[in-house]
Amino acid sequence: MGIADDAVEIRARGWRTLAALHALIETELERELGATAGLSVVEYTVLDALNRQDGWHMRMQQLARAAALSPSATTRLVTRLEDRGLLTRVLCADDRRGIYTELTPAGLDLYEKAHPIHDEILERVLGEAADRPELAPVVHALQGVEAVA
Numbered sequence: 001m002g003i004a005d006d007a008v009e010i011r012a013r014g015w016r017t018l019a020a021l022h023a024l025i026e027t028e029l030e031r032e033l034g035a036t037a038g039l040s041v042v043e044y045t046v047l048d049a050l051n052r053q054d055g056w057h058m059r060m061q062q063l064a065r066a067a068a069l070s071p072s073a074t075t076r077l078v079t080r081l082e083d084r085g086l087l088t089r090v091l092c093a094d095d096r097r098g099i100y101t102e103l104t105p106a107g108l109d110l111y112e113k114a115h116p117i118h119d120e121i122l123e124r125v126l127g128e129a130a131d132r133p134e135l136a137p138v139v140h141a142l143q144g145v146e147a148v149a
Contacts, residue, residue, distance in 0.1 A: 017138050024135075025125050032121050037114035042067055043081060044118060047111040050087070050103045057090065057102035086110060 026041055033039045039047070049066035050058060058066070064074040078101050081087040086107035092098030103111065126142070129135040 014138070017135060021129055021135050021138050024129060025122065028121050028125050029118065032117055033114055036117050037110060039110070039114055042069065042077065044111075044114055046077060046081065046101075047086065047103065047107055047114070048118075050101065051108065051111050051115075057100040059092070060099050060101060063101055081107070 029041045029044070033041060033044050037044075045067045046063060049063060060074055060078065061071065063078070064071050067074060067077070069077065078087055078089065082089065084106075085104055088102050088104050090100045090102055092100055126139055130139040
């Protein structure tokens with residue numbers, strides 16, 4: 001194996017490690033958020049993204065980027081959350097073609113219930129992963145990102 005091949009293998013190993021850590025975190029979040037708040041990870045992600053916005057609203061395309069979803073998947077998800085009374089859609093005053101998605105009071109209440117659960121699970125799983133030699137380098141790298149932010 002040459003130097004270039006070694007670099008490719010190192011990147012591939014890093015990607016596999018990151019994917020394994022992501023799967024571990026997502027599995028625990030799905031289980032706990034589903035059991036305690038009735039939310040999937042992607043539903044929580046949407047509520048979290050909207051909560052972080054001034055005025056609690058975003059255009060649908062911004063929300064799609066924040067949730068890493070396609071526009072059509074975002075529309076379906078927003079419809080489901082709207083049917084549950086957690087979000088509402090509002091026409092943009094500047095551009096009648098634009099649609100904002102906003103948290104409702106019920107959506108904010110559910111987010112405030114789910115947020116500490118999310119954070120506790122994330123902290124716990126990352127702590128456990130830091131003790132696993134195959135995952136520890138990625139966990140430590142993430143902790144370095146947190147220190148910079």
